[in-house]
Amino acid sequence: MGSSPSSSGLPTHPPGIAQEILLPEAVRDAAQQERQLTDPEQRSESEERPDPDQRSWAYAPATYVLVAINCLVFVAMLLHHFSIWNPTPEQLLLFGANQPKAVLLGGKWQLVVTAMFVHVGIVHLATNMWCLWNLGLLGEPLIGPFGIFAAYILSGAAGNLLSICVNMFDYTSFPQSSADLAVGAGASGAVFGLAGVLIVLLKSPRLKIDPKELKSLRRLVIYFAAANFFIGFGGNRLSDYFDLGVQVDNMAHLGGFLGGILFALPLVPLIAASRQQFLFRRRVAVGLVTSVLVFFGVYLTSAFPGSIWTGK
Numbered sequence: 001m002g003s004s005p006s007s008s009g010l011p012t013h014p015p016g017i018a019q020e021i022l023l024p025e026a027v028r029d030a031a032q033q034e035r036q037l038t039d040p041e042q043r044s045e046s047e048e049r050p051d052p053d054q055r056s057w058a059y060a061p062a063t064y065v066l067v068a069i070n071c072l073v074f075v076a077m078l079l080h081h082f083s084i085w086n087p088t089p090e091q092l093l094l095f096g097a098n099q100p101k102a103v104l105l106g107g108k109w110q111l112v113v114t115a116m117f118v119h120v121g122i123v124h125l126a127t128n129m130w131c132l133w134n135l136g137l138l139g140e141p142l143i144g145p146f147g148i149f150a151a152y153i154l155s156g157a158a159g160n161l162l163s164i165c166v167n168m169f170d171y172t173s174f175p176q177s178s179a180d181l182a183v184g185a186g187a188s189g190a191v192f193g194l195a196g197v198l199i200v201l202l203k204s205p206r207l208k209i210d211p212k213e214l215k216s217l218r219r220l221v222i223y224f225a226a227a228n229f230f231i232g233f234g235g236n237r238l239s240d241y242f243d244l245g246v247q248v249d250n251m252a253h254l255g256g257f258l259g260g261i262l263f264a265l266p267l268v269p270l271i272a273a274s275r276q277q278f279l280f281r282r283r284v285a286v287g288l289v290t291s292v293l294v295f296f297g298v299y300l301t302s303a304f305p306g307s308i309w310t311g312k
Helices: 015-021 025-038 041-048 061-079 089-094 100-104 111-117 122-173 188-201 211-239 250-264 275-303
Strands: none
Touching: 061 111, 061 122, 100 111, 100 122, 111 122, 122 188, 122 211, 122 250, 122 275, 188 211, 188 250, 211 250, 250 275
């Protein structure tokens, strides 16, 4: 997510890397046969679970839908004759960008969600969608389409709420600033959330993947997150000396990343768990993060009441 607005760095791995999370056929079949022989209940569980042979490694409908929504929103912005390179803050707000004052004073809490589908120009969109595509293809076989969609929305919302919080603290500390009017847009907070999910899940010893390959995959995601944090903080430092036209919202990135980690903690990979256990843990993850976000939103309304804008 960008606050006036964000950018996201290029991913560090190609889409094909997602192939590595699937079991080799011989190993998978042997494991299934052994479980079915030793535990009759595994027969019914294996019948309920999607068969990897019936879908390709790139079977990721939620990822495709999320990318499509982001692109369609940008096309709609272009049809309204917005700049393809650098839409104005007013134009971004018209399509649902995030702004502390609009959310806390105007009560437009929907902006916490809509802002993660709005982008500040074609470059911003392209980099975020490239990252979303790669991380989604890697993560969706692990947590399923609903899991990816939920992780995207909840971690993106976490990033936007943390961005609002930090901007408001800046505003109350320096009332002459315009932090309360900062406009944020972009999917990178949600993308950082997916990275957080993968960093947790790819550490699981229950994944039937060669340990060296698993370690390599996880290291790539960690490098991705670290590199983009560095780019964000470094880019803002450069903006102190040069007029780059944008500010990277690192708090949205951090909030999304922490939201993704929190979402992943109750989960186990779909490959390694029974279907009932996995679905239960996924419901726990959604409920946990949703509860935290609701309480955080209540805190923001009490910490920054409407009277704070008196005379502004």
